[in-house]
Amino acid sequence: MESDGMLPVSIRDDEVDIVIGALQHDLTQFMEEWRPVFSRFHIIIIKDPDLKEELKIPSGFDYEVYTQSEMQHVMGSSTVNFSGYSSRYFGYLVSTKKYIVSVDDDCLPARDDKGNLVDAVAQHITNLANPATPFFFNTLYDPFREGADFVRGYPFSLRTGVSCALSCGLWLNLADYDAPTQAIKQRQRNTRYVDAVLTVPARAMMPMSGINIAFNRELVGPALLPSFRLSNEGKLRWETVEDIWSGMCAKVVCDHLRLGVKTGLPYVWRKERGSAIDSLKKEWEGVKLMEEVIPFFQTVRLSPQAVTVEDCVVEIAAAVKQQLGQKDAVFKRAADAMIEWIKLWKTIKAQRT
Amino acid sequence: MESDGMLPVSIRDDEVDIVIGALQHDLTQFMEEWRPVFSRFHIIIIKDPDLKEELKIPSGFDYEVYTQSEMQHVMGSSTVNFSGYSSRYFGYLVSTKKYIVSVDDDCLPARDDKGNLVDAVAQHITNLANPATPFFFNTLYDPFREGADFVRGYPFSLRTGVSCALSCGLWLNLADYDAPTQAIKQRQRNTRYVDAVLTVPARAMMPMSGINIAFNRELVGPALLPSFRLSNEGKLRWETVEDIWSGMCAKVVCDHLRLGVKTGLPYVWRKERGSAIDSLKKEWEGVKLMEEVIPFFQTVRLSPQAVTVEDCVVEIAAAVKQQLGQKDAVFKRAADAMIEWIKLWKTIKAQRT
Numbered sequence: 124m125e126s127d128g129m130l131p132v133s134i135r136d137d138e139v140d141i142v143i144g145a146l147q148h149d150l151t152q153f154m155e156e157w158r159p160v161f162s163r164f165h166i167i168i169i170k171d172p173d174l175k176e177e178l179k180i181p182s183g184f185d186y187e188v189y190t191q192s193e194m195q196h197v198m199g200s201s202t203v204n205f206s207g208y209s210s211r212y213f214g215y216l217v218s219t220k221k222y223i224v225s226v227d228d229d230c231l232p233a234r235d236d237k238g239n240l241v242d243a244v245a246q247h248i249t250n251l252a253n254p255a256t257p258f259f260f261n262t263l264y265d266p267f268r269e270g271a272d273f274v275r276g277y278p279f280s281l282r283t284g285v286s287c288a289l290s291c292g293l294w295l296n297l298a299d300y301d302a303p304t305q306a307i308k309q310r311q312r313n314t315r316y317v318d319a320v321l322t323v324p325a326r327a328m329m330p331m332s333g334i335n336i337a338f339n340r341e342l343v344g345p346a347l348l349p350s351f352r353l354s355n356e357g358k359l360r361w362e363t364v365e366d367i368w369s370g371m372c373a374k375v376v377c378d379h380l381r382l383g384v385k386t387g388l389p390y391v392w393r394k395e396r397g398s399a400i401d402s403l404k405k406e407w408e409g410v411k412l413m414e415e416v417i418p419f420f421q422t423v424r425l426s427p428q429a430v431t432v433e434d435c436v437v438e439i440a441a442a443v444k445q446q447l448g449q450k451d452a453v454f455k456r457a458a459d460a461m462i463e464w465i466k467l468w469k470t471i472k473a474q475r476t
Numbered sequence: 477m478e479s480d481g482m483l484p485v486s487i488r489d490d491e492v493d494i495v496i497g498a499l500q501h502d503l504t505q506f507m508e509e510w511r512p513v514f515s516r517f518h519i520i521i522i523k524d525p526d527l528k529e530e531l532k533i534p535s536g537f538d539y540e541v542y543t544q545s546e547m548q549h550v551m552g553s554s555t556v557n558f559s560g561y562s563s564r565y566f567g568y569l570v571s572t573k574k575y576i577v578s579v580d581d582d583c584l585p586a587r588d589d590k591g592n593l594v595d596a597v598a599q600h601i602t603n604l605a606n607p608a609t610p611f612f613f614n615t616l617y618d619p620f621r622e623g624a625d626f627v628r629g630y631p632f633s634l635r636t637g638v639s640c641a642l643s644c645g646l647w648l649n650l651a652d653y654d655a656p657t658q659a660i661k662q663r664q665r666n667t668r669y670v671d672a673v674l675t676v677p678a679r680a681m682m683p684m685s686g687i688n689i690a691f692n693r694e695l696v697g698p699a700l701l702p703s704f705r706l707s708n709e710g711k712l713r714w715e716t717v718e719d720i721w722s723g724m725c726a727k728v729v730c731d732h733l734r735l736g737v738k739t740g741l742p743y744v745w746r747k748e749r750g751s752a753i754d755s756l757k758k759e760w761e762g763v764k765l766m767e768e769v770i771p772f773f774q775t776v777r778l779s780p781q782a783v784t785v786e787d788c789v790v791e792i793a794a795a796v797k798q799q800l801g802q803k804d805a806v807f808k809r810a811a812d813a814m815i816e817w818i819k820l821w822k823t824i825k826a827q828r829t
Contacts, residue, residue, distance in 0.1 A: 236589065259770060260682035262644060262739050263651060263666070270668060272661065275654040275713070276683030276720035278766045291615060298616060301628040308625065313616070315623060317672040324680035329613035330629030360628070367629035386615050413631045417612060 132252040134245060141166040141244070142214030142225040146207065146358055148176035155181055156231045160244050167214040169194070171358075172206050189213060201467045203460065207356060208333065208363050209349035215340065216471055222248055224337040227360065230391040233295045236316040246389035247290045247337030250320055254284025255383020257325040265320040265385070288343035288382040289373055292335035293317075297393040299332040301410055302361040305399035320387035325378050328420050331370020334360060335391045338373070342382055345432045345468045346373040350460035354453065355405045359397040364409040368457065371420040376435040379425045415450055419443070433465050485605040487598060494519045494597070495567030495578040499560065499711055501529035508534055509584045513597050520567040522547070524711075525559050542566060554820045556813065560709060561686065561716050562702035568693065569824055575601055577690040580713065583744040586648045589669040599742035600643045600690035603673055607637025608736020610678040618673040618738070641696035641735040642726055645688035646670075650746040652685040654763055655714040658752035673740035678731050681773050684723020687713060688744045691726070695735055698785045698821045699726040703813035707806065708758045712750040717762040721810065724773040729788040732778045768803055772796070786818050
């Protein structure tokens, strides 16, 4: 396992949950390849409610599996939809840990530019445990990395930074393109290992990919939510935009609460799956909707009364309904799902105390 | 010379000026090492007016030198101060080319992570000739680079991007830290080659280092200006903040005029020079002033009437005088110098037509 040149962070095993949404039933290769990285942590596996086959999971891990019936039991009368890629959000809900790391089940550990296996969990937690710097851009990337610092001109008053709530990792091999791009560039593979982590500046929006992320559940948990579901959504990433929506909710909340979002390392190795050509028809719905979604999130502002993540999400949902509700039914459904999610989050939280 | 993996850009020799501010008299090693990169372009060398010795410049280059007396002739009655690192701005003024590339005279060509010599001019011009994407962050960095693209969720309406006006390069070996940081971490050297270019998002401010930059003179020329001079300024980068100020002017102008600013590649190799400890006393002035400078540039907004770069700079100067003028005399002097610079820029421009 590489030493990734970050300031040392000691990771406590009991502070991390690995959450895996199982969209395929045979997790053998996935778990075996991740064994050196995952085996010391508790793993929450959510079986996609639409998946019929029994899960195959190799032994030697500390894991728990949630299937449809177990999920139903926890959810009670709640109508939150956890199918497909949204299954992972159930894991976010039931986790009690400080940090959550989540990786799609078609991704394997990557190797860095020196050929070392990347410890994606260690890198994500390092990103989250070190401060973020959203209020002024540092041209030498993450100033808290070993061998780096704040460059000349960076105001000292901003050098303590703020807490980092969200860490968005990247992908080698098959990058996270939409279906049209993937269809046009079928042979394109991402081979460039960019050895950098950076804070996304405040008020700048970015397309968060759910493929490889981690977050501080205590700081921003309820903002990572399932709500934006395309009417014809499939079981391939490029047929979905639920994570893009969720990422922009989280970014708006982080900006409002003065928390940081980082992007860059760690990479995962993304395997091929599905045909982009087949998905083209479905994907255009998501692609078209982004033209409304991005301006909305770029301009939405929360009130000073929104002091918790739950408050913030409820305010965003109200704004979605008001500003986008008339444009497409998907937005009204998303707003309702956000409210429903916050209710469920609060219920689960109340049951614990 | 490496192929740097960018979309091919054909650089016309007559579109580029290399501008060098000579703060040391012997440019032999500097020019020899840059020969493979610089020799096909016209070079404007400005001799620091405070430098007494004759310049030593090897033969085989297409260059012109401006000394104090020649500068005086061009400037007429103007009082713009071109001493020290500000000397280069005289070159920006007299250039007639589309693109300007400027590198400090204590920097040599770097090698990339594969050991290839970096063609900093080609990389800068590629940055400038390809669009920038300031209105939404692309997590895979520059989408116009070979092998890269816009990631899923990136709205198609923003994928054409905007013109790139400014390209800020980085430094291997001695990074551009301020004197306190350099004094504390005397042995720290930057060895991490981050193979990335990214657009700094709109409204995010960054500390532009003048050590290694390029810009489109036709788009943003007058915003790269000498004006913010510390009272005790020396001949070492970490004793100055003129470039940081100038970079923030340029960023505000670019944001207002919907132009892009990129940062990242190319790297240059920065040699050691001077003692950070000796500079500590001087530097604190600049460090303290940044606490006023950054909030100012983060919040200043220009009027719709500001439609040229010259208009924008004049509006910024007025805001500096109004908002910062009472706090420190350096700000009033900077505002006056900005106005004086725009006058001189317009005069030179008028003489050409």
